[in-house]
Amino acid sequence: MKPLAERLRPTNLDQYIGQQHLVGPQGVVRRMIESGRISSFILWGPPGVGKTTLAQIIAREMDTPFFTLSAVSSGVKEVRDVISRAHNGRLFQQGQSPILFIDEIHRFSKSQQDSLLAAVETGTITLIGATTENPSFEVIRPLLSRCQTYTLQPLGKEELLRLCRRAVEEDSIMKERHVTLKETDALLRYSGGDARKLLGILELVVDATENERPVITDEEVTRRLQLSPLAYDKDGEMHYDIVSAFIKSIRGSDPDAAIYWLARMIEGGEDPKFIARRLVISAAEDIGLANPNALLLANAAAEAVERIGWPEGRIPLAEATIYLATSPKSNAAYMAINSAIDAVKRTGNLAVPLHLRNAPTSLMKELGYSDGYLYPHDYPSNFVAQQYRPDELRTTRFYEPGHNPAEATIDDRQKKRWG
Numbered sequence: 001m002k003p004l005a006e007r008l009r010p011t012n013l014d015q016y017i018g019q020q021h022l023v024g025p026q027g028v029v030r031r032m033i034e035s036g037r038i039s040s041f042i043l044w045g046p047p048g049v050g051k052t053t054l055a056q057i058i059a060r061e062m063d064t065p066f067f068t069l070s071a072v073s074s075g076v077k078e079v080r081d082v083i084s085r086a087h088n089g090r091l092f093q094q095g096q097s098p099i100l101f102i103d104e105i106h107r108f109s110k111s112q113q114d115s116l117l118a119a120v121e122t123g124t125i126t127l128i129g130a131t132t133e134n135p136s137f138e139v140i141r142p143l144l145s146r147c148q149t150y151t152l153q154p155l156g157k158e159e160l161l162r163l164c165r166r167a168v169e170e171d172s173i174m175k176e177r178h179v180t181l182k183e184t185d186a187l188l189r190y191s192g193g194d195a196r197k198l199l200g201i202l203e204l205v206v207d208a209t210e211n212e213r214p215v216i217t218d219e220e221v222t223r224r225l226q227l228s229p230l231a232y233d234k235d236g237e238m239h240y241d242i243v244s245a246f247i248k249s250i251r252g253s254d255p256d257a258a259i260y261w262l263a264r265m266i267e268g269g270e271d272p273k274f275i276a277r278r279l280v281i282s283a284a285e286d287i288g289l290a291n292p293n294a295l296l297l298a299n300a301a302a303e304a305v306e307r308i309g310w311p312e313g314r315i316p317l318a319e320a321t322i323y324l325a326t327s328p329k330s331n332a333a334y335m336a337i338n339s340a341i342d343a344v345k346r347t348g349n350l351a352v353p354l355h356l357r358n359a360p361t362s363l364m365k366e367l368g369y370s371d372g373y374l375y376p377h378d379y380p381s382n383f384v385a386q387q388y389r390p391d392e393l394r395t396t397r398f399y400e401p402g403h404n405p406a407e408a409t410i411d412d413r414q415k416k417r418w419g
Helices: 028-035 051-061 076-090 110-122 141-145 157-170 172-177 185-191 195-208 218-227 238-251 255-267 272-290 293-308 314-326 332-347 362-366 405-418
Strands: 041-044 066-070 099-103 126-131 148-151
Touching: 028 051, 041 051, 051 066, 051 099, 051 126, 066 076, 076 099, 076 110, 110 126, 110 141, 157 172, 157 185, 157 195, 185 195, 185 218, 195 218, 238 255, 238 272, 238 314, 255 272, 255 314, 272 293, 272 314, 272 332, 272 405, 293 314
Parallel strands: 041 126, 041 148, 066 099, 099 126
Antiparallel strands: none
16 A cells, blocks of 8 residues: 555645745746746755655646656666657657656766766756755756756645645545544644655554544654654654754754764764764854854864765764864854845845945046945054944844853954944
């Protein structure tokens, strides 16, 4: 019997839940399908948010050959075979190029990705890739420049609830069992925005319930998952739970927990580069200016892993993990950039003050560009007070120093400068 998630897999855009920025009335993917012209793109997002499903819907909607490869099991030979078949088919058709969907494209090596370049460039194939990893790290730049990147988000509460209701109301097996959704908080919490995991948990609880008419409650969901912590993890999603526990242990300053989760990832065969990137992100996001050396050490660990390989690479990863976990913490830089981006979205393209503008031509100088700018190095301590922000944000603060010795020093210095 097919799993519940497979039985409920949407077959058209109207059934598709989530990602309205892509498939809604004005969504770019919907517009491409409706126009009958698909351009190459990469779908980037966490597991269970609809990447593969969206590709399959495109395959059904488009009247063109559709090829599928998995980066886990395919090599350069398979890629070239598909390109050859697509090229031969292209000779006898007009319009949309054959579509090649590559799942987990981040697992393709550089040579495998290189083998796609010419076919994408010439339009022999239209590439659709799916990845859970940041394409800027895992996809070679020439291929990335030939594809748009569309980000998919974890499903929200209302979207997950719609999926739950659809499962109990439309799936024949669930309808036969007369499943009742009495409480859903635990379902939503444990799924973490992952539709596949949500349906896996729901199916697990229903299958494990002897009651002829299962009633889903938070207590029942929690109890079943504690009894079978891996039972719902049918597609390897524990990978994401463990890295989440790893980062949260570092953030919580528990080196023993962090090193344990690191060991779990190592023993599970995790890609060392994946671990190293998470350490670099944690160093910038969770430690930041409380200890700027953390970012340097995390970067050094990442470079060491590349240089010395495996299994010795586990040692610098362990060193960085312990250093980060025991460092003072500050998310001030993370909060500052988020706050500034929010301000940009809210206020739009505010004018740069005239005295800060570049004035490479005489006309610009006549218009007042750069007029009145005070050169800080001409003043004592290389500082002079002047306005650097747009008028509308002249009193707005984005950076609030964290409560730690390093940023206390920064705060004192800034107060002396600006009052």
